[in-house]
Amino acid sequence: MNPPHTESAPSPVSPTSPRPRTATSSPPIKSLPPEIIANIMGSLTxxxxxxxxAASLPYFAAVLKASKISILKMMIKNMLHPSNLDICLLTMGILQVTRDGDxxxxxxxxxxxxxxxDTIRDAETLCNMLDLTCFINDLLKIYTYPKYPDTFWRRALRKYSDRWPDGYVPDGDVSICPATRDRLHEVASRLWSVRDAALGNSPGSPPRAEHSSEVMAxxxxxxxxxxxxxxxxxxxxxxxNIPEWMFEEAPGDGVQSFLELLWCCSVHAMAKCWDRDDGDVWSEMNRSPWALGKSLGIRFYIGLATYMPIHADQKHIEEICQAIINFVTYYSFPDLYRDAYQWFPEFQEAAWEGLWNHTFDYCRLLDGGIVGELGGGTDYF
Incomplete structure (x- = not known):
């Protein structure tokens, strides 16, 4: 039942009536009812x-306008495992500490x-949850390509790190013998092959490993x-300060090794393209704004995975560096950029209103004794 003095939005109407179905024909998509169109939209990624x-037909745009919340929720349910909804919201919210304090x-x-x-009802928050999940899943696709990802990436990083006596990239200039340089390129090439195969860029590659839904979660x-x-x-x-409960979970060695390998291989790729020593390039990159990108999270590593070249000239590498620097600029000066290309677009005001409404609803349930104990409840608000 609608509240008094309000009218529900009219449902979109298919622009054409479905043609009689035959054994050899099926109705065009534009003649399908709105519910079916909404389900199709909900399956997008x-x-x-x-x-x-939605832009392909006015009818589709009308369906999206009328059912945007439910469509976004369908998309999120398909892409985000329900057990990970909590860490998605927490990841979206953590930087708010830098604005509002402890x-x-x-x-x-x-x-x-x-x-x-169910407790998240505004489109902006749902859109930003979807964006963050898309970034996570893009890198997840590359990470999970090997049959045993954790073991594969740990061994790959270990083999890559063997080039240095202490197992870590040093500061300053370092001479690398040709044999060692070849081994470095071997590991880097393997990473490129895995990336390309996972992204579907190598038609001759074997199919990516299939993991169970529990393992993927x-x-x-x-x-x-x-x-x-x-x-x-x-x-x-x-x-x-970070409270103790934030340290209950941490990324595993496999994921950490994977991200570190992306970073190290990017250093080696640039050293190879510039025909310079890895140590020299490492030091130079750490002095530049480009290195700040490492703290910007998963999206930075997606940039590395996407742009890391096997063969490139110096001009190409400089363009890659400049692209990453531009990404860093969006984060370093957020007040200057109000478009969708910010590094953390989930911190729009509308998104925060939705997040806090969700938290408020949860605390209200706490006050009613419906869920577990948490001191404060709605008194905090």
């Missing part, structure tokens, strides 16, 4: 695909307690943990 689909931790704790999509959570850890590092750098 990015906001870009959703926007392009008192915000209680809100963040409430955000992470058994949330459901765990890998997805670990990738969220990696993003959350990177954001926690930013919070600490700005002088805020």
């Amino acid at each position: 990015s906001r870009r695909d959703l926007g392009n689909f 008192d915000i931790w209680k809100c963040l704790y409430a955000l992470a307690q058994r949330p459901t999509l 765990l890998f997805q959570r670990e990738m969220f943990c990696a993003e959350l850890k990177l954001r926690c590092d930013m919070v600490v750098e700005l002088g805020h």
